[in-house]
Amino acid sequence: MKATVSDIARNCGLSTATVDRVLNNRPGASAANRQRVMEAAKQLGYLPVADQVTLPSRPANLEFFLPIGSNDFMHDLAKHIEDYASRLPLVASCRIHNLAGISPNALQTAVEKLSLRANGVGVIAVDHPRTRNILRDMVEAGIRLVTLVSDIPAAPRSAYVGIDNRVAGRTAALLMGRFLGGREGQLAMVVGSRSYRGHEEREMGFRSVLGEEFPNLTVSSAVEINDEPDASYAATMKALRNEPELLGIYCVGAGRSGIAKAIRETRPNRKPVFICHDLTRETRGYLVDDLADVVIDQNARLIAEQSVIQLLGSIASSAPYLTRKFIEPRLIFRENVPVQ
Structure with a gap:
């Protein structure tokens, strides 16, 4: 039988109201209490798991900022993100923003259109002081961040999804x-x-x-x-x-x-x-x-799927960073081109 909010409250010694706030990612709970609630929820098997990543208890709203342009790889990545997210019940919505270039200004303009409901954001951006500041402001507003394809280690991202x-x-x-x-x-x-x-x-x-x-x-x-x-x-x-x-x-x-x-x-x-x-x-x-x-x-499909999973995992986790795991690149020659 699946654990309930009351079971979690008893396990961690907190009120059901506090547990409910944490599980639904609402304000009003301290960092210490969030940690206690999430640990209890994991121990009791309350939270779903995918690829060894604990997922949130409620559907999340995700947004991605990608410099798609005329780049075929970016087009494929965006398509795979939308397709995978559409098949996951724990994704309430998934929106792709096509950046008008790679400059920090392009990212700033796009971020101004970020939905107030957004819980997690995935981004491909240049490593620049202004970019890091934009992303820092976003995370301080309570949004979880994952970088894709090209990392920005100094930004407060929860995970990087891509190859080394x-x-x-x-x-x-x-x-x-x-x-x-x-x-x-x-x-x-x-x-x-x-x-x-x-x-x-x-x-x-x-x-x-x-x-x-x-x-x-x-x-x-x-x-x-x-x-x-x-x-x-x-x-x-x-x-x-x-x-x-x-x-x-x-x-x-x-x-x-x-x-x-x-x-x-x-x-x-x-x-x-x-x-x-x-x-x-x-x-x-x-x-x-x-x-x-x-x-x-670097496998656009796998990056797309992992970026969605890592974002959901970061929303569920009380830890600021998830375990780092690179995607293994594939070497494709004329004789082993995979089926499309």
Whole structure:
């Protein structure tokens, strides 16, 4: 038989009114009493659990702020969030805000439309002092926060959902070095935006492994394109002209289509090894057509599901932070492209 509010009150020595306030996330209970109530509720099996994360006792209102733009991965992520949330009884509502850019100003403008009913927010944003201040104000207003894809450790988020981006960059460098088999020469790097901590970490990891294990490979150009395909196309064309024997190209963020277009048009005698991130309809085609050699995928569906679960878990938990657990990236080659 399921435990009741009265059972929880007896277990932790508090009134049923206090227990009710805590379970329904209403003000009027101290931090210490919230801790006592949630511990008792967990012990008595009152709260539901998903993937070892305790969930809230009442449906929650969730909102996500994503810089979707023309980015296929962001489109897929938003679609998976909406689909998964719609199938969970403990999600009362789920709203996706499409940010008009990656600047803190774009986030501030969008946050002003945040519903007063919101219990939890998921966000992809740049790591900037103004961004951290916006997120801090949100959490101080009683909203739980989860960062997705690119972390902001100094923000008071309850969890980060995504891959270890530094490890992803190191993996890209290891693959690049192994593909090139000891050849000596130049590489090009196309960086989405170093304002994203995740992109900065990937670049750091990539350069670190090159220095440690492949000193025969040198990054001759590293262009920041702010995830604009036209900019990545121009940067790749320039790199291919300047280095006719360019050995490899690493795309740190978006802008993959510009690189693929440049490779198609120039048709170099020996195609450079092309490594990028995120399995989308577009990158599936690059693998099949032998334009891309490997895609390091962070799994949009899994990030979407975990972001919803982690938000629900943070709403149920009295602890400020949940246990950190990275999503494992997938290495996708032409021969193991999964069914869409």
